[in-house]
Amino acid sequence: MSNTQMDDTLFKRTGKKTGTMLQYGDPDFVKRVEINEKDKFAHKAISNAQDAQWVKRETARAELGNWEGWRDLGEQIRQQCVRYLPDYLEEFSDNVEKRGGHVFFAQTDVEARDFITDLVKKKQAHKIVKPKSMVTSEIGLDKALLKIPDVKVTETDLAEFILELDHWDEPSHLVFPALHKNRDEVQKLFQKIGYTGDNDPQHEARFSRKVLRERFLEADMSITGCNFAVADQGMVNIVTNEGNADLSMSIAPTQVVVMGMERIVPTLREAETMDNMLVRSAVGSKLTSYCSFVSPKLPDEADGPEDFYVVIVDNGRSNALGTEFEPILQCIRCASCLNVCPIYRNIGGKGYGSIYPGPIGVVLSPLLQGDYDEFHDLPYACSLCSACTATCPVKIPLHELILKHREVEMNDKHMGDLIADTVMKVVGMGTGHSSLFRTALTFDHVAMNTIAKKGVKDSSGKRVPDTAKNLDENGKHEEWMPFVFGGWTKVRDLPEPPAHSKNFRTWFNDRKTKQYKAAGNDVEFNKEQAKILAQNPNTPDFGSYDNSVSARKAAKNGTTEPAPLSDATVPVALGSIEEAGTGNYGKKD
Amino acid sequence: MTDREVFLDYLAAKSGRPRHQLKDHPMVPVNDLPESTLSGHTQDELLEIARKNAPAVHVDFQTTDKAGLPATLNEFIAAKADGRLMLPTYDENYQAFGLEAWRDTLDPKPSFWVPGAGREANIDTANHSEAAIGFADFLCAESCTITAPTTPGQGRAFHFLPVHYLSIIRKSKIVPRTRQAMDYYEPALKSGELKTSNINFITGTSSTGDIEMVLVVGVHGPLDMTYLVVEDM
Numbered sequence: 001m002s003n004t005q006m007d008d009t010l011f012k013r014t015g016k017k018t019g020t021m022l023q024y025g026d027p028d029f030v031k032r033v034e035i036n037e038k039d040k041f042a043h044k045a046i047s048n049a050q051d052a053q054w055v056k057r058e059t060a061r062a063e064l065g066n067w068e069g070w071r072d073l074g075e076q077i078r079q080q081c082v083r084y085l086p087d088y089l090e091e092f093s094d095n096v097e098k099r100g101g102h103v104f105f106a107q108t109d110v111e112a113r114d115f116i117t118d119l120v121k122k123k124q125a126h127k128i129v130k131p132k133s134m135v136t137s138e139i140g141l142d143k144a145l146l147k148i149p150d151v152k153v154t155e156t157d158l159a160e161f162i163l164e165l166d167h168w169d170e171p172s173h174l175v176f177p178a179l180h181k182n183r184d185e186v187q188k189l190f191q192k193i194g195y196t197g198d199n200d201p202q203h204e205a206r207f208s209r210k211v212l213r214e215r216f217l218e219a220d221m222s223i224t225g226c227n228f229a230v231a232d233q234g235m236v237n238i239v240t241n242e243g244n245a246d247l248s249m250s251i252a253p254t255q256v257v258v259m260g261m262e263r264i265v266p267t268l269r270e271a272e273t274m275d276n277m278l279v280r281s282a283v284g285s286k287l288t289s290y291c292s293f294v295s296p297k298l299p300d301e302a303d304g305p306e307d308f309y310v311v312i313v314d315n316g317r318s319n320a321l322g323t324e325f326e327p328i329l330q331c332i333r334c335a336s337c338l339n340v341c342p343i344y345r346n347i348g349g350k351g352y353g354s355i356y357p358g359p360i361g362v363v364l365s366p367l368l369q370g371d372y373d374e375f376h377d378l379p380y381a382c383s384l385c386s387a388c389t390a391t392c393p394v395k396i397p398l399h400e401l402i403l404k405h406r407e408v409e410m411n412d413k414h415m416g417d418l419i420a421d422t423v424m425k426v427v428g429m430g431t432g433h434s435s436l437f438r439t440a441l442t443f444d445h446v447a448m449n450t451i452a453k454k455g456v457k458d459s460s461g462k463r464v465p466d467t468a469k470n471l472d473e474n475g476k477h478e479e480w481m482p483f484v485f486g487g488w489t490k491v492r493d494l495p496e497p498p499a500h501s502k503n504f505r506t507w508f509n510d511r512k513t514k515q516y517k518a519a520g521n522d523v524e525f526n527k528e529q530a531k532i533l534a535q536n537p538n539t540p541d542f543g544s545y546d547n548s549v550s551a552r553k554a555a556k557n558g559t560t561e562p563a564p565l566s567d568a569t570v571p572v573a574l575g576s577i578e579e580a581g582t583g584n585y586g587k588k589d
Numbered sequence: 590m591t592d593r594e595v596f597l598d599y600l601a602a603k604s605g606r607p608r609h610q611l612k613d614h615p616m617v618p619v620n621d622l623p624e625s626t627l628s629g630h631t632q633d634e635l636l637e638i639a640r641k642n643a644p645a646v647h648v649d650f651q652t653t654d655k656a657g658l659p660a661t662l663n664e665f666i667a668a669k670a671d672g673r674l675m676l677p678t679y680d681e682n683y684q685a686f687g688l689e690a691w692r693d694t695l696d697p698k699p700s701f702w703v704p705g706a707g708r709e710a711n712i713d714t715a716n717h718s719e720a721a722i723g724f725a726d727f728l729c730a731e732s733c734t735i736t737a738p739t740t741p742g743q744g745r746a747f748h749f750l751p752v753h754y755l756s757i758i759r760k761s762k763i764v765p766r767t768r769q770a771m772d773y774y775e776p777a778l779k780s781g782e783l784k785t786s787n788i789n790f791i792t793g794t795s796s797t798g799d800i801e802m803v804l805v806v807g808v809h810g811p812l813d814m815t816y817l818v819v820e821d822m
Contacts, residue, residue, distance in 0.1 A: 243810030
């Protein structure tokens, strides 16, 4: 690992701090998780959303066909844009200006925020409408706008509007920001602005239509995000299902587009490809209801923005350039990585404490900040199952980048605490010396038996038998462990190690010895094998099932006695690659 | 704000790659999936693919021929417009579809998106319209998407403010996917053949799943959507 992965940052080169508005909630990761554990509705909602989106997403991808080929193309387009990012941004800004728009570059969130708030004051805008945009949350724009006297800001996406009414609550998902709110909460929030109906989502949505229609019509400025900026046309591509972005952009005479600098594509054709992949990955549809390509209105057109500003934001994205983290800039914010993540499923969006949750947030948040001060825990909020990598439409190796963060934290930044360092050293010593390891295996059962429990406590506190049986015939497990080990037993059981005489190594040595003695005598070999299988504590529950080659062959041939192993059934070497094509694979000459 | 050249130079320096390399490294796609997917179908087949995909995006999919077009539109108006219909100002299309007489004899008289009438007037008319009938360039069969660039006579908000919406499409303009529509727009914009600030790809009605992921059809845009394909055009 190079020492430059997180050392060469915008802050270190220029002194400009980035990513200052990402973090929210309790700064302590464990406390955030504990708070979110109590939100049972959010847990259920996330599980339901993940399950429903799985079906929709995979169906939409299957219907398209050759999804892996599409991923190759998506990856290539995004890599091309990241590789030649300055060139595409230059082309885009030239073309926006040719269309009569204005482009501004902001290296930090503060620069972007200050520019937009100054513009609001200069244009004397009072009524601002905003479609959903993660990058405006990233730069803390809403809070800054609300500090300007006589400025009213309305989030026009239904979910964001709900969050706005709840004191600008933070989003818990990139695509479904109000996933943690139920219909009753929405009803109560809407009652604050005059809703008198029931908790039916249809009725609630119709009410929001009426309220927001007025806000659209009175708006003098829209502030939007950007799904993709089209370099060769100077157009901005925005997709929504509700149509709120289009109404915002059509009606307000001034539009400000805030875009992360990497959200660029070469031409309309690549935008079209990425939209198709984005929507299938994000919501499992073929395309969103509205997919628009916008720029300043022409003189003979009636509506659309007369004044058009694009603010291109770095805010720490450049920290990934030229490092092994560069692939994160391929991201198209589809959130499919959140929708397959087992950690997100359990700790929810707010457990991450960053406006970017889930696997993408784990990788992106420390990069945007350029350090691990606030997000040092996030790379450990991952089981490295790699489901995120497998689902990513643009093939970002997310789990590898998460692991890379851990490497940088430990190897380059030396951020391990004393307890973790000591534990790792002890484990390293124990597993590095065979005598110590064998000694540990000899005494682990005795040492842990004193605190091992049998069965589990039900809701009344009564101990009932386990539903699953450990391989060890004792059937005991550890529910509580001292010190740092308690982190595991706090959330899941740890099977009690078996007695030394019954552990795997003893069993395996015994089997090898007996098989060796019986070698050459098929009858004796099979008898010994049957005895060994009979010792397996699971055998009585599942019947005397022999899955050996000889037994399977016997079953196929209809014979009752297992046929002895012979030369014909014993697999030999797999053979070379050249041999594989000859049909001799696995066969003996 | 940061000066553009400073900003871009920093990115080049940080990535270790010099600027202005694109000319020698243009985007060459690794495959032709956007073009080849769903290719090779006849117009009849594309029509059926679009019809089959319409329910998923909550579109009332209808067909007619040029002669039957006025009557079909009248049925829509009777059912949806409640006396407040909005039409685009689009003389070439009315002429091509043979709708000039129909337009001029509508009773009650419709409102129009009027070039030169200004932002407020057109938006106000659209906002008070119960139904709109517009023209689309293409119908993309795979996703059941219509495409409509903004013109002086058919503005942006025309598609979003009325409560009910009907789009008239030629059968000959049904294309397999959005890619084929883009294959027209990209060179047309570059050559100046098409002059517009905005292109809308519209797929059915506005919708949301933001409250407990319960699908609600019709949020900010039209509550329902009708596609009317003219089969002999």
